[in-house]
Amino acid sequence: xxxxxxxxxxxxxxxxxxxxxxxxxxxxxxxxxxxxxxxxxxxxxxxxxxxxxxxxxxxxxxxxxxxxxxxxxxxxxxxxxxxxxxxxxxxxxxxxxxxxxxxxxxxxxxxxxxxxxxxxxxxxxxxxxxxxxxxxxxxxxxxxxxxxxxxxxxxxxxxxxxxxxxxxxxxxxxxxxxxxxxxxxxxxxxxxxxxxxxxxxxxxxxxxxxxxxxxxxxxxxxxxxxxxxxxxxxxxxxxxxxxxxxx
Amino acid sequence: xxxxxxxxxxxxxxxxxxxxxxxxxxxxxxxxxxxxxxxxxxxxxxxxxxxxxxxxxxxxxxxxxxxxxxxxxxxxxxxxxxxxxxxxxxxxxxxxxxxxxxxxxxxxxxxxxxxxxxxxxxxxxxxxxxxxxxxxxxxxxxxxxxxxxxxxxxxxxxxxxxxxxxxxxxxxxxxxxxxxxxxxxxxxxxxxxxxxxxxxxxxxxxxxxxxxxxxxxxxxxxxxxxxxxxxxx
Numbered sequence: 486x487x488x489x490x491x492x493x494x495x496x497x498x499x500x501x502x503x504x505x506x507x508x509x510x511x512x513x514x515x516x517x518x519x520x521x522x523x524x525x526x527x528x529x530x531x532x533x534x535x536x537x538x539x540x541x542x543x544x545x546x547x548x549x550x551x552x553x554x555x556x557x558x559x560x561x562x563x564x565x566x567x568x569x570x571x572x573x574x575x576x577x578x579x580x581x582x583x584x585x586x587x588x589x590x591x592x593x594x595x596x597x598x599x600x601x602x603x604x605x606x607x608x609x610x611x612x613x614x615x616x617x618x619x620x621x622x623x624x625x626x627x628x629x630x631x632x633x634x635x636x637x638x639x640x641x642x643x644x645x646x647x648x649x650x651x652x653x654x655x656x657x658x659x660x661x662x663x664x665x666x667x668x669x670x671x672x673x674x675x676x677x678x679x680x681x682x683x684x685x686x687x688x689x690x691x692x693x694x695x696x697x698x699x700x701x702x703x704x705x706x707x708x709x710x711x712x713x714x715x716x717x718x719x720x721x722x723x724x725x726x727x728x729x730x731x732x
Numbered sequence: 733x734x735x736x737x738x739x740x741x742x743x744x745x746x747x748x749x750x751x752x753x754x755x756x757x758x759x760x761x762x763x764x765x766x767x768x769x770x771x772x773x774x775x776x777x778x779x780x781x782x783x784x785x786x787x788x789x790x791x792x793x794x795x796x797x798x799x800x801x802x803x804x805x806x807x808x809x810x811x812x813x814x815x816x817x818x819x820x821x822x823x824x825x826x827x828x829x830x831x832x833x834x835x836x837x838x839x840x841x842x843x844x845x846x847x848x849x850x851x852x853x854x855x856x857x858x859x860x861x862x863x864x865x866x867x868x869x870x871x872x873x874x875x876x877x878x879x880x881x882x883x884x885x886x887x888x889x890x891x892x893x894x895x896x897x898x899x900x901x902x903x904x905x906x907x908x909x910x911x912x913x914x915x916x917x918x919x920x921x922x923x924x925x926x927x928x929x930x931x932x933x934x935x936x937x938x939x940x941x942x943x944x945x946x947x948x949x950x951x952x953x954x955x956x957x958x959x960x961x962x963x964x965x
Contacts, residue, residue, distance in 0.1 A: 701946050
């Protein structure tokens with residue numbers, strides 16, 4: 486026998502387990518919110534920008550090839566910034582309580598395509614520390630690059646700093662909660678259908694007729710206490726209405 | 733477990749005899765519908781001996797049979813409810829009667845039927861409780877004495893109802909089913925397993941009992957249901 490599920494039945498299942506679905510969704514969202522707000526350490530991000538540009542030594546100002554060379558040099562610089570040569574000095578200079586490797590993980594170096602500007606991003610639980618690391622790294626790099634590459638084409642474009650109250654980049658509570666909401670909703674709906682599928686009990690008259698092929702003599706509703714308790718009221722009513730419903 | 737159940741039966745006494753306590757309730761109306769349907773279930777002969785069973789325990793057999801008995805008695809018929817559940821009898825709890833003597837005394841020829849049937853607070857409704865619980869219920873119920881008990885009961889009463897144990901648990905119900913004119917299967921909505929219900933039906937058919945139909949118990953009704961249209965509010 487092929488079972489078909491109509492849209493109506495799907496809605497019936499969802500409606501029946503609505504409280505379960507809502508509970509799971511709410512629980513997931515709340516958990517995610519609590520974890521994001523209270524348990525996870527907020528991470529702050531700051532960045533400093535470095536301009537890589539050779540001082541124009543010709544009178545015609547910018548030389549296209551010069552710019553291009555600089556852009557290509559940036560790839561090399563990116564690696565240099567994250568090399569122990571630079572980072573060791575940063576750790577030493579700031580008396581950081583971490584290894585060069587740890588620091589390496591907190592620093593991201595990137596530049597927009599064909600741009601001479603390199604930005605050094607630092608992610609740190611402590612915003613002030615992040616600013617210090619970013620600035621120190623930029624300074625050390627600026628100083629060191631002339632020794633290493635024997636060029637003097639790096640200047641700090643903008644220093645890292647926080648204005649006002651810093652807001653963490655990670656975790657993002659709202660995003661996390663939104664994800665948890667969707668996931669919770671999906672799990673809830675899935676569970677509702679699973680429970681419905683696993684529930685192998687007889688529910689209504691249709692089940693009996695389909696399954697047993699026997700006539701249904703009658704259906705007794707769930708007997709609630711109010712029906713028993715109100716017997717006196719019923720008798721009073723009886724005298725008013727003065728009629729009985731007999732089958 | 734049985735102890736706990738018995739306790740809850742005491743508490744639910746009012747609830748179990750709803751048709752008597754509150755004859756105008758919609759649920760009493762539902763029992764009257766069942767009564768009518770049973771009357772129409774057989775055209776050739778009037779069905780006077782009916783047993784009620786279910787696939788498993790706690791599905792509402794005793795409540796159903798008690799209320800069915802009440803609505804039949806309200807119709808003016810003299811009704812006898814026999815507790816044929818000799819393993820976990822409950823009829824005496826439902827009707828608040830003694831259970832010192834009952835069907836087992838009659839079947840073992842220690843007493844006469846007329847002496848051990850007891851009147852209840854419901855007019856026209858008498859009960860025959862289980863009596864002392866015997867070690868061999870199936871044999872007692874299958875004995876010749878059972879046949880003559882039914883015969884004698886039919887002399888005194890218009891309708892005899894048998895409250896039986898769950899059919900999948902023990903053979904007692906099958907034995908009684910073979911001796912009565914009609915069987916009613918109680919199914920509890922949301923509790924009774926589909927497979928169990930099918931198996932119960934097969935067992936009843938295997939002893940050639942006439943299955944009158946199914947009573948769907950404990951169904952959750954919506955407030956706007958038509959059952960509530962007349963009698964309530």
